[in-house]
């Protein structure tokens with residue numbers, strides 16, 4: 001493998017917690033191409049929520065006077081459908097993940113769409129250090145300046161923020177007995193599940209969608225993630241899989257030819273010539289993110305995409321009109337992910353803009369979120385590679401001068417023997433997973449008890465259930481949502497029975 005590309009902050013990120021360079025000896029060294037493309041549409045100014053800010057404590061777990069500093073935490077609220085405190089009507093809370101909360105609200109319709117049915121209040125809370133919820137006076141440069149500042153960014157602090165904010169909000173609304181249900185997708189889904197387990201007196205239940213709480217070392221294989229990506233493309237066509245699989249080598253050898261870089265630039269319409277590593281990362285990003293967001297209707301989460309984008313990519317590759325030229329085929333596939341709107345004039349591999357504010361995930365991945373996804377078997381659509389903790393360690397040491405706490409997440413939240421552990425302890429959690437989502441490899445895929453329920457959709461992608469419904473949604477997706485609604489109704493009726501009794 002070629003030398004590692006230079007490392008720059010902001011590089012790996014994302015809910016996807018995905019940062020494995022399949023191609024470099026140093027993982028986490030994504031070139032800028034891993035960043036979301038800037039063509040993602042700006043936040044809808046007409047988002048149907050009011051914005052509020054809450055004065056949040058900086059450090060919930062330290063009584064040193066300095067830790068009493070506060071910051072402004074943003075939350076979005078919609079009370080149009082709420083039945084009110086007098087009826088103890090429910091409160092639906094989205095436990096924000098690593099990005100701008102407005103962006104998550106735009107891509108998460110479930111709460112608002114079922115609010116009239118449940119007469120629910122809907123609240124989306126932003127995760128500290130993301131979007132507008134920046135400690136240290138809201139100054140991102142200060143908050144990100146070093147590990148003394150970033151040290152306040154952790155999942156445990158975030159959960160305590162949610163507990164504090166929800167409790168205060170209920171007090172303000174005189175809605176102390178209104179049951180709270182938490183919802184989240186991806187890392188936000190992990191937070192929702194953990195919140196129910198850690199704060200059962202605050203949340204009655206959790207819908208944890210595509211929450212890879214088991215994507216941990218020695219629990220889920222580091223090969224699982226890319227095995228699923230591989231399977232997604234293979235399921236469309238063997239040719240599609242083979243063309244992509246052979247492309248990595250082809251890019252490498254082409255770029256060593258004197259005319260190679262120019263040929264690659266022309267073939268892929270790059271703004272300027274690029275190194276093989278950048279090109280491969282650019283292409284693999286498109287493949288992985290398309291697999292994650294292989295939704296049945298057009299979407300705009302990571303990038304604007306057509307319905308069933310993996311199928312569309314493979315269609316471009318399998319198109320006989322593209323002849324025998326692999327680069328023409330791959331360009332066609334990449335164009336689906338990076339240029340579905342047709343507005344991009346050339347692809348800028350140096351672009352490292354971060355329109356959804358995901359950058360600080362790198363800190364979380366370097367401290368507690370060790371979610372190994374970077375392994376590739378011989379059959380993988382990417383070149384074979386092994387995931388090593390030592391690579392992560394080295395990167396984090398170099399980059400943040402911080403040492404990842406390798407077993408903190410399983411120590412604090414658990415994960416080993418989850419069935420045995422939760423069977424007689426926890427309750428009221430729905431784990432949704434779509435098996436086309438590479439993150440489903442680390443999801444809870446089996447029922448644990450009568451109230452810790454796994455809903456598994458063979459055709460589903462990353463938290464597809466929480467997306468706004470669409471008239472063209474397939475039947476299986478409508479059924480999933482119906483089942484989730486029924487389960488939540490059961491929890492609520494049990495709650496109101498208990499409330500009447502005690």
Ligand SMILES: *[C@@H]1O[C@H](CO)[C@@H](O)[C@H](O)[C@H]1NC(C)=O
Pocket residue numbers: 047048049050077078079080112
């Ligand atoms: C709540 O959402 C509904 C549906 O989108 C919208 O009509 C209403 O204006 C929103 N209410 C507030 C207070 O934003």
Ligand SMILES: *[C@@H]1O[C@H](CO)[C@@H](O)[C@H](O)[C@H]1NC(C)=O
Pocket residue numbers: 141142145146147148149
């Ligand atoms: C970290 O950054 C803050 C804010 O920029 C600064 O005041 C502090 O001195 C820095 N600490 C270290 C150890 O560099």
Ligand SMILES: *[C@@H]1O[C@H](CO)[C@@H](O)[C@H](O)[C@H]1NC(C)=O
Pocket residue numbers: 052053054055165166168169172
């Ligand atoms: C509750 O009300 C107080 C007083 O108006 C306010 O400062 C606080 O931010 C409110 N809490 C929330 C969660 O909005």
Ligand SMILES: *[C@@H]1O[C@H](CO)[C@@H](O)[C@H](O)[C@H]1NC(C)=O
Pocket residue numbers: 323324
């Ligand atoms: C593609 O390659 C195959 C075998 O290498 C050859 O038979 C065929 O004619 C080629 N087709 C085109 C359009 O070049």
Ligand SMILES: *[C@@H]1O[C@H](CO)[C@@H](O)[C@H](O)[C@H]1NC(C)=O
Pocket residue numbers: 268269335339341342343344345346347
């Ligand atoms: C993006 O799509 C448009 C419309 O199909 C096309 O004209 C343009 O060349 C594409 N951009 C790139 C970089 O391929």
Ligand SMILES: *[C@@H]1O[C@H](CO)[C@@H](O)[C@H](O)[C@H]1NC(C)=O
Pocket residue numbers: 217218406407
């Ligand atoms: C996983 O298992 C290996 C081998 O037993 C061990 O060295 C490593 O520390 C374990 N990692 C975690 C996170 O438990």
Ligand SMILES: *[C@@H]1O[C@H](CO)[C@@H](O)[C@H](O)[C@H]1NC(C)=O
Pocket residue numbers: 445446447453454455456
């Ligand atoms: C879990 O149980 C529910 C019924 O409560 C069932 O619909 C669902 O298919 C089960 N999940 C799995 C993964 O077997």
